[in-house]
Amino acid sequence: MLKDNLALVEKNIEEACKRAGRKREEVTLIAVSKTKPVEMLQEIYDAGSREFGENKVQEMCDKIEQLPKDIHWHMIGHLQTNKVKYIVGRTALIHSVDSLHLAKEIQKQAVKADVIVPILVEVNIAEEDSKFGIHSDETIALVSEIAKLDHLHIEGLMTIAPFVSNPEENRVYFRGIRELAVDINNQKIDNVSMGILSMGMTNDYTVAIEEGSTMVRVGTGIFGERNYNI
Ligand SMILES: *Cc1c(COP(=O)(O)O)cnc(C)c1O
Numbered sequence: 001m002l003k004d005n006l007a008l009v010e011k012n013i014e015e016a017c018k019r020a021g022r023k024r025e026e027v028t029l030i031a032v033s034k035t036k037p038v039e040m041l042q043e044i045y046d047a048g049s050r051e052f053g054e055n056k057v058q059e060m061c062d063k064i065e066q067l068p069k070d071i072h073w074h075m076i077g078h079l080q081t082n083k084v085k086y087i088v089g090r091t092a093l094i095h096s097v098d099s100l101h102l103a104k105e106i107q108k109q110a111v112k113a114d115v116i117v118p119i120l121v122e123v124n125i126a127e128e129d130s131k132f133g134i135h136s137d138e139t140i141a142l143v144s145e146i147a148k149l150d151h152l153h154i155e156g157l158m159t160i161a162p163f164v165s166n167p168e169e170n171r172v173y174f175r176g177i178r179e180l181a182v183d184i185n186n187q188k189i190d191n192v193s194m195g196i197l198s199m200g201m202t203n204d205y206t207v208a209i210e211e212g213s214t215m216v217r218v219g220t221g222i223f224g225e226r227n228y229n230i
Pocket of ligand 1 (some may be wrong): 032035055076077160201202203217218219220221
């Protein structure tokens with residue numbers, strides 16, 4: 001049963017918070033539902049989840065239509081500028097902003113829709129060629145530029161850590177993100193807060209929480225393996 005998976009993830013989060021001397025309320029669990037049918041999302045909704053993460057614009061929009069209106073939708077996937085108009089005003093948070101070009105398109109659509117769009121800046125902390133996100137040494141400069149766009153609000157940083165067999169290997173990267181957030185905070189840039197650190201997935205969310213994550217994105221651990229071939 002999916003709700004048993006959810007309960008296990010909840011228990012792990014609680015224990016990780018305890019180990020780190022943190023409060024459970026400091027960590028938001030996002031149920032990453034990409035590729036999964038709405039019936040499965042409804043099941044997790046009925047078990048109490050209100051935060052869902054999707055990585056494709058079309059799929060997210062379809063699901064928004066079919067599911068209850070009090071869900072907070074998180075865009076966690078790479079975003080093409082021509083798709084921005086479909087999600088502005090419909091997402092609780094865009095986690096994957098990694099260029100000024102994309103930020104400017106979000107600004108343009110946000111002005112049109114008369115909304116303020118909360119975003120995270122995606123950092124490729126391990127500098128893997130296969131991943132989106134900017135390198136950590138470019139982050140402060142990008143944050144400073146995006147901060148000038150008055151219809152965006154930078155809430156923090158997001159990262160996707162490397163795929164590793166031992167999650168301990170990612171501890172250094174999660175710590176790096178937290179330190180980078182502290183550095184950015186010290187710059188005291190207007191229109192920028194660093195309250196959210198979106199880091200940790202099924203394989204490594206407990207380590208991420210120990211290192212200060214405030215949002216974990218868990219897909220497989222809740223919904224089971226994804227099958228991209230059907
Ligand atoms: C798919 C995805 C996740 C969830 O991954 P799992 O390993 O299934 O928990 C988290 N974050 C992002 C950005 C994703 O694309």
